[in-house]
Amino acid sequence: MTTYRIALIPGDGIGRDVTAAAWSVLEKAADKAGFTLDGQEFPWSCAFYKQTGTMMPADGIETLRGFDAILLGAVGWPAEVPDSVSLHGLLLPIRKSFVQYANIRPHRLLPGVKGPLRSEGFDILCIRENTEGEYSGAGGRVHQGTADEVAVETSIFTRTGVERILRFAFEQARARRGKLASVTKSNAQKFSMVFWDEVTRKLAGEYADVEVTSYHIDAMAARMVMAPESLDVVVASNLFGDILTDLGAAIQGGLGFAASANINPDRSTPSMFEPVHGSAPDIAHLGIANPIAAIWSGAMMLEHLGEKAAAGAIMAAIERTTAGGIGTIQGKDRTEAITAAILAQL
Amino acid sequence: MTTYRIALIPGDGIGRDVTAAAWSVLEKAADKAGFTLDGQEFPWSCAFYKQTGTMMPADGIETLRGFDAILLGAVGWPAEVPDSVSLHGLLLPIRKSFVQYANIRPHRLLPGVKGPLRSEGFDILCIRENTEGEYSGAGGRVHQGTADEVAVETSIFTRTGVERILRFAFEQARARRGKLASVTKSNAQKFSMVFWDEVTRKLAGEYADVEVTSYHIDAMAARMVMAPESLDVVVASNLFGDILTDLGAAIQGGLGFAASANINPDRSTPSMFEPVHGSAPDIAHLGIANPIAAIWSGAMMLEHLGEKAAAGAIMAAIERTTAGGIGTIQGKDRTEAITAAILAQL
Numbered sequence: 158m159t160t161y162r163i164a165l166i167p168g169d170g171i172g173r174d175v176t177a178a179a180w181s182v183l184e185k186a187a188d189k190a191g192f193t194l195d196g197q198e199f200p201w202s203c204a205f206y207k208q209t210g211t212m213m214p215a216d217g218i219e220t221l222r223g224f225d226a227i228l229l230g231a232v233g234w235p236a237e238v239p240d241s242v243s244l245h246g247l248l249l250p251i252r253k254s255f256v257q258y259a260n261i262r263p264h265r266l267l268p269g270v271k272g273p274l275r276s277e278g279f280d281i282l283c284i285r286e287n288t289e290g291e292y293s294g295a296g297g298r299v300h301q302g303t304a305d306e307v308a309v310e311t312s313i314f315t316r317t318g319v320e321r322i323l324r325f326a327f328e329q330a331r332a333r334r335g336k337l338a339s340v341t342k343s344n345a346q347k348f349s350m351v352f353w354d355e356v357t358r359k360l361a362g363e364y365a366d367v368e369v370t371s372y373h374i375d376a377m378a379a380r381m382v383m384a385p386e387s388l389d390v391v392v393a394s395n396l397f398g399d400i401l402t403d404l405g406a407a408i409q410g411g412l413g414f415a416a417s418a419n420i421n422p423d424r425s426t427p428s429m430f431e432p433v434h435g436s437a438p439d440i441a442h443l444g445i446a447n448p449i450a451a452i453w454s455g456a457m458m459l460e461h462l463g464e465k466a467a468a469g470a471i472m473a474a475i476e477r478t479t480a481g482g483i484g485t486i487q488g489k490d491r492t493e494a495i496t497a498a499i500l501a502q503l
Numbered sequence: 504m505t506t507y508r509i510a511l512i513p514g515d516g517i518g519r520d521v522t523a524a525a526w527s528v529l530e531k532a533a534d535k536a537g538f539t540l541d542g543q544e545f546p547w548s549c550a551f552y553k554q555t556g557t558m559m560p561a562d563g564i565e566t567l568r569g570f571d572a573i574l575l576g577a578v579g580w581p582a583e584v585p586d587s588v589s590l591h592g593l594l595l596p597i598r599k600s601f602v603q604y605a606n607i608r609p610h611r612l613l614p615g616v617k618g619p620l621r622s623e624g625f626d627i628l629c630i631r632e633n634t635e636g637e638y639s640g641a642g643g644r645v646h647q648g649t650a651d652e653v654a655v656e657t658s659i660f661t662r663t664g665v666e667r668i669l670r671f672a673f674e675q676a677r678a679r680r681g682k683l684a685s686v687t688k689s690n691a692q693k694f695s696m697v698f699w700d701e702v703t704r705k706l707a708g709e710y711a712d713v714e715v716t717s718y719h720i721d722a723m724a725a726r727m728v729m730a731p732e733s734l735d736v737v738v739a740s741n742l743f744g745d746i747l748t749d750l751g752a753a754i755q756g757g758l759g760f761a762a763s764a765n766i767n768p769d770r771s772t773p774s775m776f777e778p779v780h781g782s783a784p785d786i787a788h789l790g791i792a793n794p795i796a797a798i799w800s801g802a803m804m805l806e807h808l809g810e811k812a813a814a815g816a817i818m819a820a821i822e823r824t825t826a827g828g829i830g831t832i833q834g835k836d837r838t839e840a841i842t843a844a845i846l847a848q849l
C-alpha cells in the first residue's frame with residue numbers, strides 16, 4: 158500500500174481548526190482509495206515562537222525536506238508577534254527554500270454559494286509567481302525619521318524565475334481551456350514588466366495552441382469583476398498574483414472558499430498546501446471557521462501526489478455539501494458540522 | 504465676470520468625442536452660473552506625434568502653465584505609437600511637472616446604473632499618489648536576452664511625497680464621513696510600505712477626529728468587492744491606487760462612469776481633469792463612447808476652481824439623466840444622445 162509522508166503545520170488561530178478538519182477528510186478519502194497518509198504534526202506557530210524564540214527550529218527546513226508534502230493551516234498572531242517575525246520566520250522560508258515557485262489558486266463558485274457578483278459562471282485558475290519579484294526583500298531607507306527620508310524597495314525578476322512560472326502557466330492553460338492571461342504593468346514599469354512581456358511573447362511561439370493575451374494589472378482587476386467568465390488561466394508576478402487571488406477569493410464568496418497550492422513542479426522538494434485565509438484571531442477558537450478552503454487545499458495535495466481519484470472524490474463531497482446549503486454562508490454553520498457533512502458525502 | 508482659462512487636450516480616439524461632450528456641458532453650466540470658460544484646444548496626441556515626432560512641443564509644459572486647469576480626454580494609440588512614447592510623452596509629464604500629486608477618483612453608482620456587484624450602497628473616494636512610488640521609473644536590466652538576465656525596478660518613496668498625499672487624504676476624510684483606509688503591503692514589502700505605515704501612524708495623531716485603518720492591498724481589493732459600503736476615503740500608492748481605482752471603476756458599472764482629478768493642492772500649477780478610461784481605439788469614431796466620465800471630470804474641475812454651485816448642477820443633471828435610464832448601459836445610447844439629455848437636464 159502506498160504511503161505518503163505528510164508534514165502537518167496547523168499554525169495559529171483558525172489554522173488549527175481547519176487543519177484538523179482537513180486531515181479527517183483526507184484520512185477517510187485515503188482509506189477509501191487504498192493508500193495511507195502518514196501525518197506528522199509540527200507545533201510551529203506564534204505560540205511556539207513565544208516559548209522558544211523562533212517560529213521553527215533551526216533544522217526545520219531540513220526536517221520538512223524528508224516529507225512528500227506539507228499541509229499548513231495559517232500563520233500569524235499580529236497582536237503578539239509581528240508579521241515580520243511570523244511570516245518571515247515560517248511561511249515565506251518554506252515557499253522559498255523548497256522553490257515552490259508556482260502558487261496555484263482556483264477561483265470558482267461552489268454550488269449553492271452566492272458570491273458578491275451578479276455573474277456566477279466563472280472558472281479561473283490563478284498562478285502566482287512565489288519566489289521573487291516585488292517580494293524579493295531588497296531595499297533600504299536613508300535619513301530615517303527626518304524630512305529627507307527616502308525608502309526604496311526593489312523588485313528583482315530573473316529570467317529563470319519568469320520563464321519557469323510562465324512555462325508552468327502555459328502548461329496549465331493547455332490542460333484546461335487553452336487561454337492564458339499574462340498580467341503586467343508594462344506601460345508604467347518599464348524594466349521588470351517589459352521583461353516579463355518579452356518572455357511571454359517568446360514562449361508564446363512554443364505554445365502556439367494556447368491563446369495568450371497580456372493585460373495590465375489595473376485592467377485585469379476590473380475584468381475579474383466585470384467579465385470573470387472571460388478568463389481561464391491567469392498568470393502574474395508575486396505582488397500582482399497576491400492581489401488578484403484575494404480578489405478571486407472575494408468573487409468566489411470569500412476566503413472560506415479559497416484554496417491554494419505552493420508547488421515545486423520539478424518535485425525535488427515537498428510542495429505545500431494551505432487555505433488562502435489567515436489565522437483570523439477574531440474568530441479563533443469559536444468553532445465557526447469554514448474548513449472548506451483547507452479541505453479543498455487537501456484535495457489539491459492529493460492531486461499533486463498523483464491520487465486523482467481521491468482528490469476528485471473530496472471535491473465531489475464538498476460540492477454535494479454546499480449544494481445542500483451547508484457551509485455556504487460564512488459563520489452560519491459550525492466547523493464541525495461542515496466537516497461532518499463532507500465526511501458523510503465522501 | 505470671472506473667466507477661467509482652460510487648456511483642452513482631447514488627445515486620441517474617444518478622448519476627442521468625450522471632451523467635446525464635456526465642453527458643451529461645461530459651457531452651459533458656466534453660462535447659467537455667470538462665469539466664463541475660455542477654452543484653448545491643443546491637438547497633442549498620437550496623430551500629432553506622427554506628424555511632428557513629439558507628443559507635444561518642447562515648450563508644451565510651459566504653455567500649459569499659464570492655464571487655470573487642464574481638461575484631457577485620453578492619450579494613446581498602441582497600434583501605431585507605443586505607450587512608452589504616448590503616455591511618457593504627454594500624460595505622465597503633465598502629472599509630474601505640475602506636481603499633481605493627488606489623483607482623486609470617486610466610486611459610487613449613479614442612479615439607474617446596475618453594477619456587477621449585488622451591493623449598491625457604496626460611496627468611496629480613492630486618493631492615489633501620483634508622482635513617485637512604484638512608477639518612479641528607476642531600474643535596469645543586465646545580461647539582456649541571455650539565460651542570466653535580471654531586471655530590477657525600484658520603487659522610491661520620499662517623506663515629502665508620502666506625507667503630503669496622506670495629509671491630503673486625512674483632510675478629505677475629515678470633510679466626508681471621517682474614515683480613512685490606508686493601503687500598503689507592509690508584511691511583504693518591508694522598506695517602502697513599512698515607511699508608509701509609519702508616516703500614517705504619525706499623522707493619525709494630528710487628525711484624531713479621523714478614524715484611520717491600515718489594510719494590505721490584497722485584503723483591500725477583496726473588501727472593495729465584498730464590503731464596499733464599509734469604505735469612505737481610501738488612500739494608496741501610485742500602483743496600488745492605480746489598481747484600486749480600476750476596480751472602483753468596475754464596481755461603479757465600468758470605465759464609462761469613472762472620473763478623475765489630478766490635483767496639485769497648493770494651486771501653484773494647473774490641475775488636470777480626465778476620465779479614467781483610455782482612448783479605446785476599438786470604438787473610436789463610432790459615436791458610442793459614454794461621455795459621463797468626462798463630464799463628471801469636468802464637474803470636478805469646476806469644483807476645484809471654486810465653482811461649487813455649477814459643479815453641483817452638472818452632477819444633478821447627470822444623475823437625473825441616468826435615473827431616466829439614459830447612458831446607463833455601455834454602448835446602448837449614442838454619445839450625442841447622452842450629452843443632449845444632460846444638457847436638457849441642466
Ligand SMILES: CC(C)[C@H](C(=O)O)[C@@H](O)C(=O)O
Nearest residue numbers: 244249399402433690691721
Ligand atoms: C501573509 C502574506 C505574506 C501572504 C503573501 O502575500 O504571500 C498572503 O497574503 C498570501 O497571499 O499567501
Ligand SMILES: CC(C)[C@H](C(=O)O)[C@@H](O)C(=O)O
Nearest residue numbers: 344345375590595745748779
Ligand atoms: C495609462 C497609465 C499610465 C495610467 C496610469 O497607470 O497612471 C492609467 O492606468 C491611469 O490609471 O491613469
